Amino acid sequence: MNTTNTPAHGEYKIPGGKLVVVDLSVADGRIAAVQVSGDFFLEPASALDDIDAALKGLPVSASQEHLATAVTAALDPDTQMFGISAEGVALAVRRALASVASEDQEATP
Numbered sequence: 001m002n003t004t005n006t007p008a009h010g011e012y013k014i015p016g017g018k019l020v021v022v023d024l025s026v027a028d029g030r031i032a033a034v035q036v037s038g039d040f041f042l043e044p045a046s047a048l049d050d051i052d053a054a055l056k057g058l059p060v061s062a063s064q065e066h067l068a069t070a071v072t073a074a075l076d077p078d079t080q081m082f083g084i085s086a087e088g089v090a091l092a093v094r095r096a097l098a099s100v101a102s103e104d105q106e107a108t109p
Contacts, residue, residue: 005032010096014040018083022092024055026100031058034093040084047081050074051089060097064090 010022018040025033034055042048054074058067067090075086 006100008096008100010092010094010099012088012092012095014083014085014088017085017088020084020088020092022089022096024093024096026060026097029060031055031060031093031097036089036092038084041082042084043080043082047075047079050076050079055089055093060100064094067093 006026008022008024008026010024012020014020018038020036020038020040023035023037024031034052036048036051036055051071051074054070055067058070062070064087068086071086071089075081
């Protein structure tokens with residue numbers, strides 16, 4: 001998965017929570033850009049920028065656990081998350097990355 005600027009989209013509906021949407025691009029085996037969105041709430045709202053920054057640059061091979069740990073580490077301990085979790089974000093990221101891997105396999109003759 002060493003594609004350049006390949007866009008990807010992943011979603012995850014957290015049970016009892018909200019929808020987490022991840023749009024990202026991959027370049028040179030790493031997450032080149034990422035935007036997390038959805039119908040959840042964060043306090044402070046700037047925590048969303050921290051989540052995006054924590055994911056950018058991570059290898060596409062990062063496990064769900066590694067992604068969740070990166071998200072958690074980027075957040076201030078006082079951050080309040082409503083209807084979202086670091087694990088839910090990580091699952092949406094993995095789904096987006098899986099869609100890129102699927103496209104890469106289909107493109108290979």
